[in-house]
Amino acid sequence: MQNQFSRTQMLLGAEAMEKLKTAHVAIFGIGGVGGYVVEALARAGVGHFSLIDDDVVCLTNINRQIMATIKTVGHPKVEVAKERVLSINPHAEVETYKTFFLPDTKDQFDFTKWDYVVDAVDTVTAKLLIIEESKKAGVPVISCMGCGNRMDPSKLEITDVYKTVKDPLSKVMRRELKKRGIKKCTVLYSTETALSPIDDPEISCREHCVCPPNSPRSCNDRRAIPASTPFVPPAAGIMIASRVATEIIGFDHEAREKQDLETRLKKRELFRAGRALREKLEKA
Numbered sequence: 001m002q003n004q005f006s007r008t009q010m011l012l013g014a015e016a017m018e019k020l021k022t023a024h025v026a027i028f029g030i031g032g033v034g035g036y037v038v039e040a041l042a043r044a045g046v047g048h049f050s051l052i053d054d055d056v057v058c059l060t061n062i063n064r065q066i067m068a069t070i071k072t073v074g075h076p077k078v079e080v081a082k083e084r085v086l087s088i089n090p091h092a093e094v095e096t097y098k099t100f101f102l103p104d105t106k107d108q109f110d111f112t113k114w115d116y117v118v119d120a121v122d123t124v125t126a127k128l129l130i131i132e133e134s135k136k137a138g139v140p141v142i143s144c145m146g147c148g149n150r151m152d153p154s155k156l157e158i159t160d161v162y163k164t165v166k167d168p169l170s171k172v173m174r175r176e177l178k179k180r181g182i183k184k185c186t187v188l189y190s191t192e193t194a195l196s197p198i199d200d201p202e203i204s205c206r207e208h209c210v211c212p213p214n215s216p217r218s219c220n221d222r223r224a225i226p227a228s229t230p231f232v233p234p235a236a237g238i239m240i241a242s243r244v245a246t247e248i249i250g251f252d253h254e255a256r257e258k259q260d261l262e263t264r265l266k267k268r269e270l271f272r273a274g275r276a277l278r279e280k281l282e283k284a
Contacts, residue, residue: 004089005045016249017045023248024048026111027118028101028130030077031055032064032228033144034120036237037244039066042085044245048093049085050114051078054100055217059210064230074212100216101126111137116244119143120237124169128176131185140247142240145169145189148226153235155192158243161185166193186243188236197227 009017023046027034030053038051056076061068067080078096085094099105102125111117111133119130119141127143134141143161146169161177164170167189177185201207205219219225245251 005043008044012249012251016251019249020045020245021047023115024050024113025116025118025244025248026050026052026109026114027120028052028126029120029122029144030067030081031061031120031122032233033147033237033240034118035066035068035077035081036234037118037120037241038081038085040238040241041245042088042092044241045089046245046248047089047091049082050095050097050109051081052097052099052101052109053077054098056212056215058212058215060205064228064233066234074214101130103129106133109133111139114139115248117141118240118244120240124172124176127173128180131177131182132180135182140186142186142188142243143173144236144240145173145187146194146226147190147233147236148228149194149197150190150192150232151195151229152190152192153231155190156188156232156236156239157191158186158188158239161187164189166191168194188240188243190232190236195227197225 005017025041025046025048027037027041027049030038030051034053038049041049053076056074057065057068057072057080059070059073062070062073065077067077067084072080076096076098078098082094082096085092097108099108101109101121106129114137117130117134117139119127121127121130131141131143142158145161145164145167161170161173162184164174164187170187170189173185173187205225209219211218246253
């Protein structure tokens, strides 16, 4: 029976769709990257979500965050994301945590109940802790490195953190993960050299902060405010979602291509055999 996921099922098959339906994915950070991870996984048919973010939508989020519109400014990001997921799939189960993940809040979370963890937060302390807890629980995790101050989504790559180059955040993460004895961690990062934001007092967040009154942090609380585009963070989120979904269902692209080729060859052989039989009958 046709449903909102039929076109995906045409490519992946019913068994894979059932795996996505029963999967439980945690996304830490529902911003420029994390919001698109949620969006793509919801549209892929993932049935269970845990969304973690303590922030509310700000006017300056609108340029890159799918959850951010004029109407959602001031609303908790996790609640906006939940509403959006349920508008795509009313049968989905969505847990929301309006909290910042740090050592003093980590006991709220049971990592063992998740099938996959996505780290899309900004702070190194939280990123390291998310990765540590995922590794302890034996749950696959993918961590997003820096996407700010960049223009070219084609420079995004998914690899192991120890294979990254030219990314300052990845360098810090490599050093800190090594200290913690973590030898592998899948990350998304950009090989593009980060650009420097233009210093324009007219749009300075420091001088003209528009953070909602209920925001847990203001611009003055942030050490650095990176520039951003509607190109790189969304592309990063889509790429992460693709990796999560394909690993959940165990999708092997090379094997699928081989299978498709074999199917085409069989069809071709059957066509040729049928044509030869028709020609033989016509001559008889």
